[in-house]
Amino acid sequence: MIYPKIPLAQTVVQLCKEKKIKHIIISPGSRNAPLTIGFTNDPYFSCYSIVDERCAAFFALGIAQRLQQPTAVVCTSGSALLNYYPAVSEAFYSDIPLVVLSADRPKHLIGIGDGQTINQKNVFENHILYSANLKLDIKDENNIPVHEELPIMKNIEDKLERLLGFQKDIQTHNEIEINEAINTAIAGKGPVHINIPFDEPLYETVNKLLVAPKAKDIEAKSKSIDSYIIQSCLEDWNSAPKKMVLVGVCNPNEVEQKWLNELAEDNSVIVFTETTSNLHHSSFFPNIDQIIAPLTKEEQKQLQPDILITFGGLIVSKKIKAFLRNYQPKQHWHIDKKAANDTFFCLNNHIEATPNQFFETLLPKITHYVKSNYRDVWASVKQKRQEKHKNYLKQIPFSDLKVFETVLQSVPKNSVLQIGNSSAIRYAQLFSLSKTLDVYCNRGTSGIDGSTSTAIGSAVVSKEQTVFVTGDLSFFYDSNALWNKYIPKNFRIVLINNQGGGIFRILPGHKNSTNFDNYFETTHNLTAKHLCKMYGIEYMSATTMLQIKNKIQSFYADSESPKLLEIFTPRTINDEVLLEYFNFLK
Missing domain, CATH: 3.40.50.970 (Thiamin diphosphate (ThDP)-binding fold, Pyr/PP domains)
Known part of the structure; x- marks a missing residue:
């Protein structure tokens, strides 16, 4: 098998393989040649060549979105990296594991007017889960081409690192950073950036691996929901006659149907589902705007929930946002392992769990259904809207x-x-x-x-x-x-x-x-x-x-x-x- 000669490129490729990152989207370039050589010569990887970096990043995002597995994008140095930003921000807010691998120039060639060079370090800092800035491999100083010799007074830190540093220490640093970045993408479900400096020559290959990087396992952080949180939720749940569940973006089959069926049996609970929720039950309420839009202020006040439970990604419907901001529930609980948005300005409980974990812990403990006609009232509204909907579309x-x-x-x-x-x-x-x-x-x-x-x-x-x-x-x-x-x-x-x-x-x-x-x-x-x-x-x-x-x-x-x-x-x-x-x- 053919490998890139540069140890750093071998390290990145091998750790991606160890972490089972199979799909690699590559945009053509020279500085990223060592990575391209490494990925495309290993039959484990499925590699795709897409010229437009913005399209390449969204293409990768679509793969990661569908598979719910990390997907990597590879680009050369300079503005190519910036074209990834729209997809990176989408991955950040949609919890999609996207791994950005950007080639970079050595430190001593940055900030001196060299071509295809920008400040790539931490470039996505506001929309990234982790930024790994790798170190350049040590080279024999006698082999540095004349045009790349370090200026005497230029970047003392870089010169000392190259002259006095030890390749072993640099290799250890790089392995730690790559492991941390990829593990974060997997466990945190979001984008990470690995910035990789390469020195010329870039296209040399070898027939044997020069390094054997070690993959670090992801630390298990699974924990149960504190009993006092469940007990508090249970007390409020049992006393509230009007409970609304609002579901945003969810992956198909993300929530077990048995918990959805149990929610549907409770007359004090209504479940609003968006098109992107991928949740279905005959007693649920899809087509939110169709139901909410015609409500009078009196009807909205009457249907104001006591408890609002939300989970899933961001909400499309502006009408449900307006309704719940104007007629806020007494309590808003958001279920998510990572974060909770105060979308309706009344969030008071972030339950750090998956929906399955929460409902599995809460619902079996409910011993009785509070007497309520909440769902029946909403169901009557829903039926009228559906009839009007059909009649309007006919004409x-x-x-x-x-x-x-x-x-x-x-x-x-x-x-x-x-x-x-x-x-x-x-x-x-x-x-x-x-x-x-x-x-x-x-x-x-x-x-x-x-x-x-x-x-x-x-x-x-x-x-x-x-x-x-x-x-x-x-x-x-x-x-x-x-x-x-x-x-x-x-x-x-x-x-x-x-x-x-x-x-x-x-x-x-x-x-x-x-x-x-x-x-x-x-x-x-x-x-x-x-x-x-x-x-x-x-x-x-x-x-x-x-x-x-x-x-x-x-x-x-x-x-x-x-x-x-x-x-x-x-x-x-x-x-x-x-x-x-x-x-x-x-």
Whole structure:
């Protein structure tokens, strides 16, 4: 087998292998050549070459999101690293284990005007779980090329380290840092950054490993919930007739169904689930905005919960946020092993556990259900809203809302559904999806910047077909995602093109003015047709409901290439249809 000659590169590659980081996304560059040589010559790794670093990082994020396992991205030095930042921040807020491996120049070449050089140390410090800054291997000073000789007065610390340091000490330091970073990504479920300085020559190889780094086991930190916390929760639970459970982003099968079934049996409990929660029960309350939006102030006051329990990732629905901020529960408990957001400004209990651990400890201790009609009242509201919802959709013209109804119903069962941000995920919240679907959306930062790349990364490692539903601005913004030779043949993109940022037409503002059209809605006449031709994706389009219905079946059929269905909707009526929808529900 061929290995990079540089011991530091061997150390990084071997420890990634020991930690079972299998998927490596590499962007081309010279300074990262030792890592590229190491990863691509070892058959253990599945390596992907993606030129655009921003797309590469989101592609890696999609793999890690789907597998819930650490995935690594590798880049050269300089601004290449900064292009990872959007995906790093998404991983940080979405608890996704992303390992960033950045090549760097030696210290003495930083800050002197050398090319492709920035200050890479701790560059992600506000959105990273751990930053490891590795040390340059000691080289025989006689072998340092003339152009790399250390200036007499330049960086004394670096010179002393190279001249007086010991390679063994540096090797030990680097092994400790790499182990700590990768273990943190796994145990902490989040992004880490390993910055790796390499000196030239970069492309030399050897046939034998020069180092044998040792992998350090992750320290077990599992602990049970303190009994006094459970006892306090139990007392409050048994006396509260109005309890609300609100669930944000969850991975499929993250919460055991038996605990969900038990919650559904309690008349004092209602469970609101978002589209991204991947939780289902006939007694639960999906489509939150549909239920909440038409409530009067009197109804909201009546339905104000005594106890609010939240778990999962960030919440999409602005309407539930407004409701719970205006009519705060007496108590808000958030269940999460890492952190708790005070989203509704009334958090008073962070229970450091998984939902399964909490419910397994709490629910069996409940000996009676408090008398309550809380769920029955909400169920009555839900039934009325569903009837209104159906009646409204029967009478509306061709529009985004009508298209989302048809598209979401068409997604084949047992598929992975990736949804773009902005209007796409908000429309999806209005419809009940098949419980056979695994649903994902980048809600950590809620940005539109990498949705397509994430969906493709997820599709690459999914046994099931992946369907990506997105809006036009998000799609065109991330069009380099298609510059990718790994897209599965069964990958499908539904692009809903309303010729701009249609969501801005729903928000307050002076619509239909030059200023609004150019700087908010950003209207355009772009189409994905030529992109699809360039990247070898089968293209289909529709401008009417009849065309959609005629094409949708063949769209999902087997093919020799990925497919994209572009649906053009009327730009200027979508906002009116949606705003009238909420008026109709009243």
